Amino acid sequence: MRLPDKFKNTMRSLLEGEADAFFATYAQPRTAGLRINGLKLGLTEYEERFRDDGRAGFGSAGRTADPIPWAAGGVYIGEEDRPGKHLHYYLGLYYIQEPSAMLPAELLDVRPGHRVLDLCAAPGGKSTQLAAKLAGRGLLVTNDNAAERTKALAKNTERAGMANAIVTNEEPAALAAAFGDFFDRVLVDAPCSGEGMFRKDEDMIREWERHSVERCAAMQEAILREAAKLVAPGGKLLYSTCTFSPKENELSVARLLSERPDFDVVPLEAPPEWGLAPGRPDWLAAEDTFGLPEERLAQLAGTVRVWPHRARGEGHYAALLVRRPEPGAEAGESVAPANDGDWQFPPLPAPPAIAAAAKRPGRGEASPRGKKPAGKGTAGKGPATSAEDDPRDKLLAFAKTTLPGWRPRGTLYRRGEQLYLQPEELPDLGRLNAVRPGLLLGSATKHRFEPSQALAMGLRMEDAALSLRLRSGDGDALRYMKGETLQPEPAAIVGTDGEPAPGRGWTLVCIDGFPAGWGRWDGTILKNELLPGWRWI
Incomplete structure (x- = not known):
């Protein structure tokens, strides 16, 4: 691997005696891993259910997983593993x-009930990690400013079964204007020069030579400034990059500390076996540190790095900051109630007049803690609905017959024929570009309700009145994932208790106990409703 001379000279200057060990990693295989989706099961359960009979998506039967020490559910995988080819x-x-x-989302200290923003989220790996920590409670706004990248982001949120998330395509400044200091936790995994990606993708070397560290640092400055506006008093902000440059790491944090005296670095202490290294404020000796007092500059030693010669990872930097509570106020965090759910969704309101929408109160202002901002549920809900054509009726009729075990919680949102379930914590989005303004439930057409793939992925096998339960080793499982029509035995169509069930209609197809998509059962054949973009390739 040919590394740029400028990069090599800089790293030798910074690392000194460690430089040879660092550069030696570029002749070694890259590290790779995966993380079990905590929304669906844990690593131990995954091992117990699938490892012994060879149905696991990684490793071989009987092989103990090699856990990633800083990530719940994370495991290292080897060259022989092909988890992306498994069902x-x-x-x-x-x-x-x-x-x-996987380190940044672990350090952010997300808990069920929090309001969380993943500001630079695509393709969505860290968002799925944050969602698992929310455990279906609270709110996750996952955003990226590149429209093309939000396609993968939306699909990954749906595949993970995230029911309390929305996907937006906005610049940080627009989110700050719309939400104010609304979030308990904000993750900024900032665009960077990608020095920690060289071993993973050699194309990043050419990108590094085209996009200077200085240019990336200027972009990070603008992002961090807006991100800080989105953090509630007492809330936390996690800034991370996959680069080694102190100009993009310690210096970016120093700039924010100089501009926002209400933020402090939370010292990050990791067990020695993790192999993490502390931040290096001394590397900024030749830099303009914006008049930051020495005691504030020293806080940067509480940030951390993953170095490939010290730990099993390609490289990352992370800084956790906390916003001080307002004077005289106690630090508080939003807490959402447990998901008990009911079927009494609020009605779909008629849209306000354009002039009224423009004057909507509360836009661009922070909401009082624990209260919904003004205007919630009034804008963007679609045309007025007559009593004879209420899409809720179609949804409720579908759910009562098809999903008797489903207990959602949230607010209905209508966009044309599509119905979404929004988290109750979500304020009015105003004119923000919401790619997915909630969990897409499906479409309420003139004659019926048709469920979405996103809804299927967020369900449990036991929710469905009719389900076809397959194993990943079955031929029918692969045929279904390829989009083929199936002809199961009638006794294979079961109810919520797992016993053969009479009836026809929408059927939840499950593989190894987890939903894969929909089919329509007519008593003889199961018509495959898996969308082309979700099929096995």
Whole structure:
């Protein structure tokens, strides 16, 4: 691997006696990993259910998983593993992710009930990690400013079964204007020069030579400034990059500390066996540190790095910051109630007049803690609905007959024929570009409700009145994932209790106990409703 001379000279200057060990890693195989999706099961359960009979998506039967020390559910995988070719990948049971990239979401201290923003989220690996920590409670806004990248982001959120998330395509400044200091946790995995990606993707070397460290640092400055505006008093901000440059790491954090005296670095202490290295404020000796007092500059030693010669990861930097509570106020965090759910969705309101929408109160202002911002549920809900054509009726009729075990919680949102379930914590989005304004439930057409693939992926096998339960080793499982029509025995169509069930209609197809998609059972054949973009290739 030919590394740029400028990069090599800089790293030798910084690492000194460690430089040879660092450069030696470029002759070694890259590290790779995956993370079990905690929304669906844990690593131990995955091992117990699938390892012994050879149905696991990685490793061989009887082989103990090699855990990633800093990531719950994370494991290292070897060259012989092909987890992206296994049906469990398509079922959303795990996400393939570079090991050090799992560190930031772990450090952010996300808990059920929090309001969380993943600001630079595509393709969505860290968002799926954050969603698992929310455990279906609270709110996750996952955003990327590149429209093309939000396609993969939306699909990964749906595959993971995330029911309390929305996907937006906005610039950080637009989100700051719309939400204010609304979020308990904000993750900024910032665009960077990608020095920690060289071993994973040699194309990143050419990108590094085209896009200077200085240019990336300027971009990070703008992103961090807006991100800080989105953090509630007492809330936390995690800044991370996959690069080694102190100009993009310690210096970016120093700039924010100089601009926002209400933010402090939370010292990150990791067990020695993790192999993490502390931040290096001394590397900024030749830089302009914006008049930051020495005691504030020293806080940067509490940030951390993953170095490939010290730990099993390609490379990452992470800094956790906390916003001080407002004077006289106690630090508080939003807490959403447990998901008990009911069927009494609020009505779909008529849209306000354009002039009224423009004057909507609360836009661009922070909401009082624990209260919904003004205007919730009034804009963008679609045309007025007559009593004779209420899409809720079609949804409720479908759910009561097809999903008797489903207990959703949230607010209905209508966009044309499509119905979404939005988290109750979500304020009015105003004019923000919401690629997925909630969990897409399906389409309420003139005659019926047709469920979405996203809804299927967020269900449990036991929710469905009719389900076809397959194993990943079955021929029918692969045929279904390829989009083929199936002809199961009638006794194979079962109810919520797993016993053969009479009836016809929408059927949840499950593989190894987890939903894969929909089919329509007519008593003889199961018509495959798996969309082309979700099929096994």
